[in-house]
Structures are given as structure tokens and as C-alpha cells.
Amino acid sequence: MRFLRLSLGVFLLVADSLADTCKNPPIRKEWRQLDLDERRDYIRAVLCLASQPAISGLENAATHFDDFQATHSDQTPSIHWVGHFALWHRYFVATYEKALREECGYRGAQPYWNWSLDASSTDNSSMAIFKTDIFDADRGFGGNGKYLPANATQNPFNLTGRTGGGCVENGPFTPPDFMLAVGHPKGQPDCLRRDWIPWIMNYFAQQSLVDHVLAQPDYTSFSRALENIPSFAQPNIHGSAHFGVGGVLGTLGNSALSPGDPLFFLHHCNLDRVFWEWQNRDLPTRFHQVGGPITPLDYTGKNVTLDFRVNIGKLAPNTTLESLLNTQGNTLCYSYSE
Ligand SMILES: [Cu+2]
Numbered sequence: 001m002r003f004l005r006l007s008l009g010v011f012l013l014v015a016d017s018l019a020d021t022c023k024n025p026p027i028r029k030e031w032r033q034l035d036l037d038e039r040r041d042y043i044r045a046v047l048c049l050a051s052q053p054a055i056s057g058l059e060n061a062a063t064h065f066d067d068f069q070a071t072h073s074d075q076t077p078s079i080h081w082v083g084h085f086a087l088w089h090r091y092f093v094a095t096y097e098k099a100l101r102e103e104c105g106y107r108g109a110q111p112y113w114n115w116s117l118d119a120s121s122t123d124n125s126s127m128a129i130f131k132t133d134i135f136d137a138d139r140g141f142g143g144n145g146k147y148l149p150a151n152a153t154q155n156p157f158n159l160t161g162r163t164g165g166g167c168v169e170n171g172p173f174t175p176p177d178f179m180l181a182v183g184h185p186k187g188q189p190d191c192l193r194r195d196w197i198p199w200i201m202n203y204f205a206q207q208s209l210v211d212h213v214l215a216q217p218d219y220t221s222f223s224r225a226l227e228n229i230p231s232f233a234q235p236n237i238h239g240s241a242h243f244g245v246g247g248v249l250g251t252l253g254n255s256a257l258s259p260g261d262p263l264f265f266l267h268h269c270n271l272d273r274v275f276w277e278w279q280n281r282d283l284p285t286r287f288h289q290v291g292g293p294i295t296p297l298d299y300t301g302k303n304v305t306l307d308f309r310v311n312i313g314k315l316a317p318n319t320t321l322e323s324l325l326n327t328q329g330n331t332l333c334y335s336y337s338e
Contacts, residue, residue, distance in 0.1 A: 022333035026097070026109030028273065029337045030117075031140065031266060032133055038108050039139060043172045045106035046262050049096075050178065052103055056314045060181045064103065068096055070182045071313040073256040080255065081230070083292025083304035086223055086275050087324040088312070089268050094332050095316045096265055109334055112269035115240055119205035125161075129201050129244075134263070135171075141263050142171020144194045148249060155248045157232055161199050165249035167191035173262060180251065180260040192261055194250040201244025204235045213237060214278050220291030220303075222278055226271065230297075237274070241267035273336050276327060290321045 034042065050065035058070035072079075072092065079088045097110035113134050120126035133139040145166030152158075167175050168191065179189035216222040228236030232243070245263060246253025252261040259265070279286040294302050306322035323331040 021330045022328040025328050025333045025335045026101070027335050027337050028109040028269060029111055030114050031111045033337065034108065034111055036139065041106060042100070042108060042111060043141075045100040045104040047172065047178070048104035049099060058182070058313070060184070060186060062181055064099060066180075066182050067313075067315060068092070069180065069257060069259045071315055072259045073183060074313065076256040078296070081227055081296040082294060083220065083223055083290055084294075084308060084310055084321060085292075086226060086271070087290070087321050088310050090272050090275065090327075090332070091310055091316065091319065091324050092259075092312055093265055093268050093272060094327075094334060095312060097334065098316075110269050111266055112273050113241070113263065113266040114270055114273075115201070115205035115244075115267075116207040116210055119202045119207070119240075121202075121206060121208070124199040124202045126202055127198055129205070130196055130198070134266075137170035140171065141266075142168045142173055144196045145169065145250065150248045159197060159200075159232065159243070159248055161197050162195055162247050162249075163197065164195040164247065165193060168194050180257070182260065183254075183257045192251050194245055194261070195247025195253060196250075197244055197247045200232070200247075201240060204237060204240035204244060206235070209235055209237050210274055213274060214281070216278070218291065219286065219289045222275075223292045224299075226275075238271060276336055279325070287325050288322065290325070 031039070046065070050063045052064035054061040054063055054067050056067035056070055058067065058074055061067050061070040079085060093110060100106040115129065118129040118132050120128060130144070134141060135143045137143065145164040145168055147163060148165035150162065150165060172178070173192045175191040178192060180192060181189040184190050213222065213225045216225050226236070227238050228234050241252060241263065242258060243253050246258065246261065252258050252264060288306065290306055290308070291303050293299055294304055304321060306320065308321045309318050310321060310324065311318045319331050323329065326332065327334055
């Protein structure tokens, strides 16, 4: 009895301190679950971030929005096809969400784009996925760029079916107001570009592929299924919006500079939602399980462990992979709507 009372006391103490660190987590919703005022407030906050001074000290980063793009660009060679891919990006998106809230007065949570809702399972060439509110000029993030030809150097994988490549022409992120300086010669910022490729968007965003990822038995295979291999011959849900929206010449298709498209954060938030759904199928295990290579694609080499340290530069303090497995703990604080 004494033991029972004691353990109940300890339990209450633990429950109490958890509640203290993450009270009222922001609830992340699908973009189209936000009403128009909430959407405007989100876009306003993104533009606000792009007017705040930089803190990263990284090359050409002039605004706090640039900081995120530059940090991802800086670390691109070590954060993809590795065991910490999903958790690095989880921390990155959550830090962006926090900046929008704390520095720009955004009251909501980071929204996501559930592209599987829009992908056609019968017609890869369908343009329906691009006709939703996500790409609307007033209710979303604006549309495609004008078609521009791409040469062999720009298109090394010889991707077919490109439809754009030029600057985004409508919506809140058009030139000359919204420009991207990181990764371009000093004093010569570029516009936000999109280069829709319908077959990639429809094929890679299939719910059946999401289900395949969700069915993985452990963290290592989950993480591997999320990214698959660097080949367009095999679909992977991570590639869906990157190459379906960014294509060859678009910002989101550039592996280093992709966070320059504000849609990056809705895309990666959706991947994180899938990750959280996968964790929820066995939380006791999946709060404490990581794996996968430290060196990209090195599946026979050294693996990441729970105490492996993640850094996102000056954006937030370094932390362990284990601390990022809980979305409502001491490090992170958010949840997902049903
Ligand atoms: Cu990335």
C-alpha cells in the first residue's frame, strides 16, 4: 500500500511537470481546415518572418526567413538519407512554427498540406491536385511559374513532364516583394520559382504509399521508407511535393534551397504528421526508438542512437534525438487534429 501510494505520488509529480512544460499545445491542422482569417494570419506571419533581421550569420541570410533556408542549405549533405532525417526536419519545422508565433504574433499552429487528399490514383497527368486552395492566389500560396526550357546541366535526371520553371506569378510570394537571397550571388536575389510536374505529384503522393510507410515495423525501416532511394524510378512520399511542385527549376525541387518556398513547411509538416501517426501505433516503443545511418545511405555503417545530437545551427539549441520523439515534452510542444 505504501509502495502504491508512493508510486502514485511519483506519477502525479511526473504528470504535473509534463503538463507544466507543454500546456495548450498548438493543434496543427490541414491548410483547408483553417478559415480564411486563420490562413491570412499565417501568410502574414510568414511575410513578417521575411522582414525580421537574420540571426544565423550564414552567407546571404538577411532575414529570419532566410536563416531557415540557409541553415537547411548548410546542412543538406548530412540530413538526408540518414537516421536523423525525420527528427531533424521535425525540429526544424517546430522551430519555424515557434518563430512565427513568438516573433510574428501568429496565433495558430503550423498547418500541413495532406497531398494524398488531392492526388489522382487513376490519372498521373491529372492537374486537379494543382487546382486546390493550396495554390490559390487568395486562399493559398499562389501558383506555378511560366514554362522555361531546362538544359541538361539543369536537368541531370532528364525529368519529363515539366510545366513551369519561372517566377511564381500570383499570390503572396511574388517578386519584387518576396525575393530569395540565399544561394545566389550577392546582390542578385532570385524569385520564388515553381515547376509543377503532374506525374510526380500524383504518383508520389498516393495514399497507398503513405500506408506503406505507416506499415513499417521499426524506426529504421520507417525512416528508410519515407525517403526511399535517390531515384525517380521509385516513388517516395518525401519527393512528392519537392519534385511535384518544385520540379527541376523550382525552389522546392532544389535539395539545398527548398525551404525558400513557404510550402516546404506545409509539406514537411505533413510528413511529420505521418511520422506521428506511425509513432502512435506503438507509443511505448516509438517514444524510445531510433536507427538508421549517420552517414547518408550507409546502411552497413554506424547508426544513430537516442543520444545522437541534432543541431539546427543558431535557430535553436542542440538537442538529442530522444527529446524529439515526444511532440509534447520539454523540447517540442504541438499536436495534430484528427
Ligand atoms: Cu530537407
